[in-house]
Amino acid sequence: MIEFLLDNFNYWVCVILLLIGLYAMIAKENLIKKILGLNIFSTSVLLFLISLADKEGGASPIIVPGVDVYVNPLPHVLVLTGVVVAVALTALALALTIKIYERYGTLDAEKLMEL
């Protein structure tokens, strides 16, 4: 059991981060905290992709004579694209938050619902 947990600890970290992010998005009232939750959530997915690329004792994926084991480069490329998407999303979400604050003077989700 312990061995099972230890062997897959990268997945456990991702699951825990994912749940923390989801919790923050649902339970927190402050709109900025919701965006932080969103960031934790999407980062956990990206971490998951990165962690599955790793190979024990793998070298960076540049062909050098005498090296046989490389880490998988494809997930890194995917994650780079994913990071760009996450940045765009966060920027848009923060811009919206600024506009909401300018218009209503509050960032509390419950107060905004009453308006």
Add this chain to the structure above:
Amino acid sequence: MMIEHLPILVVMVPLIAAYLMPALGLWRKGLCHPLATASTFISFCISLVLTKYVMTYGTISYHLGGWEPPWGIELVVDYFSAFMCVTITFISLLAVIYSKNYVDKELPKGKTTSYYTLLMLLIGGMLGVVVTGDMFNLFIFTEIMSVAAYALVAISKKKESFIASYKYLLLGAIGTSFILLGTGYLYIITGTLNMADLSIRLQPWYGSYVVLAALAFFMVGFGIKTALFPLHTWLPDAHSIAPSPISVILSALVIKVGAYSIIRVSFTIFQPEFVTEVMPIMSVLTWVAAAAILIGSLFAISQTDIKRMLAYSSVAHIGYVILGVGLATEMGTTGGILHIFNHAMAKGALFFCAGAIIYKTGLRNIHDLAGLGDKMPITAAAFALAAVSMIGLPPTAGFFSKFYLCLGALEAGAWTFAIVILLASLLTAVFYFRVINLIYFGEHKQEEHVEVDEVPPSMLVPIVILALGCIIFGIFVGIPLSVVGPAVELLLGI
């Protein structure tokens, strides 16, 4: 020589227009609309050529940058993709034409350039989703489409626009993260992202928990994008608050692109036998869709805001599409996919009409619309025609998709769903006939819209084209069926 590059051009023309738009807007604001119209029109022509090509020579596979799949990115245009391309570019073209007068009056000052830029990104994103043959590409194009859609909801002049957009963004981001997670799961066990390659390499892994989890993540992720019933909470706000041409694109196309992704994932990446028998996700979808149809229609009845009523009606109609697909019979799937096109036309016409009424009178409450039939005869007639197609009376287009859906339900031995479809048609009739009745026979309550007349031609022409389309594609239902039929055979592997 040109013909082999058409699959990438159909996506790149709107995207390149989106890049040129901000520079052009700085120089001459007036040129933004012609550029948007021209690029969407070119895309529309390319889609028609692609459809013709697919019908003659079969599926087109385009290797991006000359890299062979499964290593490189592959674009695949088959019957289904071509059908979606034509639908998307056709409705988008009309929405762009409609935008010309609408933008000047209904948007805040100085937003014209960003409006057209985002609109082009949205169209490019949608086209990208339907032509790509690569899972990760699908995720990226879904994100391009979604981010543009979030911003376009916020651009509206209405007071609640930012909150509606924020809500849409938060839910949409969860959806796309789930899609990425599902893609990661598939990659972890097969080592490939190409759809055709995935469908072969996944077969030995059917029954593995990883595959089941990936399927679940995809269904939830695309379910949010499609606004499938329990995940629809963002839709009524976003679709009713967005500017009217954007409401048309969101309601007629963006949620359909989500439905397209669900169909692709369940029938192309997984085998139809797997999703119907081994892991019966399809029968789950049919029940959820049946609930969506009934609850969407019931909520629509209780609305007084015309655009909000149309938005809830979209929740119901995406249910029809998913129900047809979930039945996974030939007739049912034909009805579902045909309904993508028919609903896009009818709901497009209805949102255009609602936009025209708001443009001229500023009224949104359906009880204030009384007597508008005399003032705006063409808009009112188009609204009535499209509403009849939504209800599904013959000989309009809506009748045939519902007819196929009912046949599909009976063919699958699920007569409950046939009853649901008929019952929901009655409910739909309740709220559309109420509006038609008010528009034509209602008493004038206010004297303030005495001088109201028809909207300018650039807004009237798209309304008339779509309303006539509801009749024409009902009488000549063979035209869309000639593409949908082979598409279904290819998807279900009959």
